[in-house]
Structure formats: C-alpha cells, structure tokens
Amino acid sequence: MADETEIQGGAAAPEAAAAAPDAADGRGRGGRGRGGNDRGRGGRDGNRGRRDDRRGAEEGGEELIEKLVHINRVSKTVKGGKRFGFAALVVVGDGKGRAGFGHGKAREVPEAISKATAAAKKAMVRVPLKEGRTLHHDGNGHFGAGRVTLRTAPQGTGIIAGGPIRAVFESLGVADVVTKSVGTSNPYNMIRATFAALTEQTSPKSVAQRRGKKIADLLKRGGAAAAEALAEAESVTE
Numbered sequence: 001m002a003d004e005t006e007i008q009g010g011a012a013a014p015e016a017a018a019a020a021p022d023a024a025d026g027r028g029r030g031g032r033g034r035g036g037n038d039r040g041r042g043g044r045d046g047n048r049g050r051r052d053d054r055r056g057a058e059e060g061g062e063e064l065i066e067k068l069v070h071i072n073r074v075s076k077t078v079k080g081g082k083r084f085g086f087a088a089l090v091v092v093g094d095g096k097g098r099a100g101f102g103h104g105k106a107r108e109v110p111e112a113i114s115k116a117t118a119a120a121k122k123a124m125v126r127v128p129l130k131e132g133r134t135l136h137h138d139g140n141g142h143f144g145a146g147r148v149t150l151r152t153a154p155q156g157t158g159i160i161a162g163g164p165i166r167a168v169f170e171s172l173g174v175a176d177v178v179t180k181s182v183g184t185s186n187p188y189n190m191i192r193a194t195f196a197a198l199t200e201q202t203s204p205k206s207v208a209q210r211r212g213k214k215i216a217d218l219l220k221r222g223g224a225a226a227a228e229a230l231a232e233a234e235s236v237t238e
Contacts, residue, residue, distance in 0.1 A: 066117055067091040067167035068185040074105060078219070083107075089187055090116035091164070092124065093171025097132075099198075100124035101191050125195070128171045128203035133175040136204065141197025146184035148193040153178050172198075 050079045068087040075082045085107050092228045093099035098132055100123040102113025128134045142148070148165065153176040159169050161179040162185040169177055 005064065062094065063192040064121070065093050065171040066120075067093075067171050068113060069101075069164045069167050069191065071109065071112070071236065078198040085114045088116040089164075090120050091167045091171050091191065092120035093118060093168075093173065094124075095171065095173035097129050097173060098124050098126050099168060099172040100193075103188070125199060127172060127198045127201050128173075128206070129205075132173070134177055135174070135201055137201070139197040139200050141193045141195070141200070142183075143192035143196055144184060144186070144189045145184050146186065146189035146193040148190065148197055149180040150194075150197050152176075154184065162236055163187065165194050168194050168198075 012157025018054075044229050067090065068088065069091055072086045072087055073084060075084050077083075085105055086109050087103060087105045088109070089101065089103045090113060091099065091101045100120045102116045102121070102123055104112050104117075104119055104233075106112040106115055128136055130152065133155065135150060138152060140147070141148045153160070155176055157176040157178065159166055159174065159177055161169060161177065162181070165181060168191065179194075179195070181202075184190065204215045
C-alpha cells in the first residue's frame with residue numbers, strides 16, 4: 001500500500017508540476033495579466049463610447065456654427081514676472097437667425113476657445129430675417145470708434161463683408177447683405193458694432209402687432225402696390 005501510494009504520488013507530482021505553469025499562465029493572462037487588462041480596457045472603452053454618444057446627442061440637438069474670429073497672445077504682470085496666455089474671440093450661430101459672440105482667456109489655446117464658445121452660446125440673440133436670406137431693412141451700429149452700416153440686398157448678391165463681420169453673417173444664416181465698416185480695425189469693436197446694428201432690426205410683423213395694424217397696410221404705405229403688398233405680407237413669417 002505504501003508503495004502504491006508513493007507510485008501514485010510520484011505520478012501525480014509531474015502532472016501537478018506540468019499543470020502549475022499552465023495555471024500560472026492562465027492566471028496571468030486571465031486575471032492580473034492580459035485578461036485583466038483586456039477587461040479594464042474594455043470597461044474604459046465602453047465608458048468612452050458612452051461619453052462620445054452623449055456629446056454627439058448634445059451637439060445633434062442643436063447644430064451650431066462656430067467661427068473663430070480672432071486669437072491673440074496676452075500677458076499679465078505678476079510678482080514673479082509675466083504670465084502669458086491667449087485670448088480668443090468666437091462667433092456662434094445656428095444658421096437660422098440666431099447668433100452670439102463671446103471671448104475667453106486661458107493659458108492654452110483650446111481652453112480659451114472653449115471658454116469663448118461657452119460665453120457666445122449664452123449670449124445668443126435672435127435677428128428677424130426677410131425670406132430667411134437677408135435683413136428686413138438697413139441699419140447702423142457703432143461701438144467705440146467703430147461704425148458699421150448694414151444694407152439689405154437682392155437675391156444673388158452674397159455676403160459683401162470682410163473679416164469678423166463676414167463670420168457673423170455666415171453663422172447667422174444670412175445669404176445676401178452689403179456691409180461697410182469704418183473707424184476701426186479692432187475685431188472686438190467691429191463685432192460689437194455689428195451686433196448693435198443687428199439688435200435694432202425689426203420685422204413688419206412685430207411693427208404691425210405693436211401698432212395694431214395689418215402687415216399689408218404697412219407695406220402699402222411704404223409704396224408697394226396692393227397685390228404686391230398682400231403677397232409680401234403673406235410671405236412674412238417673423
């Protein structure tokens with residue numbers, strides 16, 4: 001019996017020794033080794049995918065047009081010397097009559113742009129558009145030394161504007177407009193003057209409601225024929 005036990009033990013020992021490396025390898029690959037890392041990576045990848053989906057859903061809810069107008073380097077004098085950073089000016093719009101601008105400062109360029117974009121989204125204003133392509137009437141705006149003139153234009157004119165003002169109308173969704181800017185080349189003042197002119201825009205519908213009249217009556221007083229005034233009044237949506 002003792003001999004049989006020793007023989008069985010001797011036969012089992014090599015099998016256990018052979019199985020031990022496999023088990024160790026299995027534990028290394030499946031547990032703390034590759035298998036564990038694969039599971040960890042899978043979990044992280046899954047979380048990253050969910051974050052991307054959530055970000056896409058938020059962006060898909062309201063598609064916005066973001067225009068980086070200007071970025072410059074700024075510095076702040078502190079006790080130990082100068083601290084450098086970046087300032088960004090961004091214009092945001094939905095292409096359907098809403099737009100806003102914002103600026104942000106940060107130590108890095110992407111952070112400054114994200115701050116400016118967030119500020120622009122909070123300061124969006126609605127501008128009434130004629131036929132969804134141009135302004136209802138001419139307008140003037142000024143800020144500081146900058147003065148901006150906006151003029152409505154017939155279909156096919158395009159956006160006749162330069163620099164920061166073009167970015168505003170592209171994000172706003174205007175297709176035909178003529179602009180003129182004098183007095184300054186500072187993009188901040190040009191943007192502010194442009195929005196000062198846009199906020200003064202009114203539509204025939206709002207004027208008719210305020211005065212208690214019909215839109216066709218207002219258009220006829222402007223010199224349009226009765227049939228043309230009626231047709232144009234029916235086409236006014238805002």
